[in-house]
Amino acid sequence: MILKRNIFSAILFLLFFATSSFISFNAFADRLLHDKAQYHSNLWDRVRSGFALALPPNNKAIRKIAASYIQNPQAFNRIVANGERYLFYIMEEVERRGMPMEIALLPIIESAYDPLLKSNKQAAGLWQFIPETGRIMGLEQTVWHDDRRDIVASTQAALDYLQYLYQRFDNWKLAFAAYNLGEGAVSKILAKHIHKGRSINFYDVNFPVEVKHYIYKILAMKDIVVNAKKYGMQLRPVPNRPYFDTVKIHDHIDIPLVVRLANISEIEFTALNPAYNRYVIKVSDQPRTLLIPREKKEVFVRNLETYHDPRISWQFYRVKKGEKISEIAARHETTVRQLQAINGIARNKNITLGQKILVPQIVAENRANNSSWKKRVQRDQSLIYVVQKGDTLYELAKRYRTTVDQIKRWNNSDENLSIGQKLVMLRG
Numbered sequence: 001m002i003l004k005r006n007i008f009s010a011i012l013f014l015l016f017f018a019t020s021s022f023i024s025f026n027a028f029a030d031r032l033l034h035d036k037a038q039y040h041s042n043l044w045d046r047v048r049s050g051f052a053l054a055l056p057p058n059n060k061a062i063r064k065i066a067a068s069y070i071q072n073p074q075a076f077n078r079i080v081a082n083g084e085r086y087l088f089y090i091m092e093e094v095e096r097r098g099m100p101m102e103i104a105l106l107p108i109i110e111s112a113y114d115p116l117l118k119s120n121k122q123a124a125g126l127w128q129f130i131p132e133t134g135r136i137m138g139l140e141q142t143v144w145h146d147d148r149r150d151i152v153a154s155t156q157a158a159l160d161y162l163q164y165l166y167q168r169f170d171n172w173k174l175a176f177a178a179y180n181l182g183e184g185a186v187s188k189i190l191a192k193h194i195h196k197g198r199s200i201n202f203y204d205v206n207f208p209v210e211v212k213h214y215i216y217k218i219l220a221m222k223d224i225v226v227n228a229k230k231y232g233m234q235l236r237p238v239p240n241r242p243y244f245d246t247v248k249i250h251d252h253i254d255i256p257l258v259v260r261l262a263n264i265s266e267i268e269f270t271a272l273n274p275a276y277n278r279y280v281i282k283v284s285d286q287p288r289t290l291l292i293p294r295e296k297k298e299v300f301v302r303n304l305e306t307y308h309d310p311r312i313s314w315q316f317y318r319v320k321k322g323e324k325i326s327e328i329a330a331r332h333e334t335t336v337r338q339l340q341a342i343n344g345i346a347r348n349k350n351i352t353l354g355q356k357i358l359v360p361q362i363v364a365e366n367r368a369n370n371s372s373w374k375k376r377v378q379r380d381q382s383l384i385y386v387v388q389k390g391d392t393l394y395e396l397a398k399r400y401r402t403t404v405d406q407i408k409r410w411n412n413s414d415e416n417l418s419i420g421q422k423l424v425m426l427r428g
Contacts, residue, residue, distance in 0.1 A: 042240060043088055043237075044235055046091065046240055048101075050101030051102060053219065055223055059216070062219050062223065063220075066223050066231075069220070070231045070233060076224065079112045080113075081236060085243045086107070086115075086155075087104065089155065089243070090103075090155055093155060097159060099159065099163065103159070107126040107127060108221055109218060113126060114126075115149050115154075115274040116274050125148040125150075125154045125274075126151065126154055126155070127148075127157070127158035129148040129154060133161075134147065134157070137157035142277075143278070144276070145275050146275050146277060149275040151274070165179060169186070171202065173215055174190070174202055174205075177214070180214040180215075181208070181211045189205060189206065189207060190205065193205055202215065244272055244291040244292060244294055245292055245297040246290070246292075247289070247290045247292050247300060249290055253312060254313055255280065255281060257307075257312075258300075261300050261303040262303075263299055264292070264296055272293070273290055278343075278344065279341075280342070313360065314342065314359060314361050316356045316357070317332075317357055317358070318354060318355070319353060319357065325340070326422075326424050327424055329410070329424075330410040332360050334359070334360050339357065339358075342358050343358055345357070385422070385423045385424075386420060386421070387417045387423060396425070410423075410424045411423055
């Protein structure tokens with residue numbers, strides 16, 4: 001009886017263990033990654049352990065590329081320095097997905113780890129997504145925010161895309177070729193080889209020279225990292241720990257305020273949050289995620305929670321019928337150029353009825369509470385002056401009880417007057 005009871009207990013234990021193991025698999029996998037991280041103080045050691053692609057023996061092209069970096073180690077280490085903020089995160093994501101660690105070297109080739117880089121083909125970010133591919137991969141691109149430059153969003157999209165390409169071609173070198181040349185182009189080249197009974201091994205395929213060079217460069221980077229000591233190179237060490245953490249932002253906020261509350265420099269903010277195009281972080285339906293240096297997160301969150309003043313110095317304004325940007329700029333005591341810059345409006349582009357633009361908030365609030373200002377707003381149409389023959393800025397300033405400099409500021413212009421020119425003028 002005791003034996004039966006023990007067997008039954010053992011079966012229950014095994015069932016419980018199997019069920020709990022299944023439920024906690026992700027936590028268990030995360031724990032394994034955490035344990036693995038403890039083995040290496042230098043991230044390069046951990047990166048080396050994840051390499052998976054074989055180097056072809058005695059490949060002259062690869063040796064030539066590697067030699068160019070070996071002879072100029074400062075250039076290679078400058079790229080490494082650029083990537084220090086991002087390499088740990090990318091490496092962990094590659095490792096978590098079970099992908100070859102050579103992928104962590106791709107941003108070296110694509111952007112030299114510069115998330116602000118934009119190519120002449122309009123590719124942007126660490127992973128150099130062109131606009132169309134970015135949209136296909138769900139990367140939002142607006143005047144406010146470009147996810148192609150977002151460190152987390154672009155990395156996830158790039159890894160998703162590379163996994164898809166690997167499933168499509170069943171070979172990592174071909175997947176890299178498709179990432180560089182395009183899936184359709186690689187498919188056509190392979191189809192021709194298959195039709196003619198030729199090998200579709202990467203080294204046998206008749207790819208364009210630049211595509212071959214792209215793959216060789218990846219392998220050359222790997223060769224340098226693996227054999228740095230042999231080549232007499234001292235790779236700049238990268239700490240094997242997270243550089244940044246994330247914070248959710250639920251309301252619009254000025255970037256300079258974020259910088260102040262986090263006690264970081266604008267350079268540091270931009271390096272970690274290069275996706276933001278404007279002075280203000282605009283939050284729509286979903287909260288925005290900011291990357292903050294890990295050691296500054298607690299300070300930032302605490303300061304943000306206790307900060308009760310307005311978080312933006314700008315407010316949204318809806319353009320009314322017949323309004324011109326010069327009129328709106330004058331009304332809010334700013335310049336046309338500044339409104340264009342903050343709202344991403346091209347200098348030769350007009351604003352449209354119903355368009356929402358940012359205007360200075362403090363000025364707007366003060367003016368809204370000022371009855372004399374309200375009267376001026378009602379007379380807006382009469383405040384547009386058409387320059388006549390013989391007019392001078394001095395005479396107009398005297399007539400409208402203002403100054404020459406104020407007229408120039410209202411109209412964002414330092415140029416001389418011309419007959420027929422329309423000027424925004426506010427009566428004194």
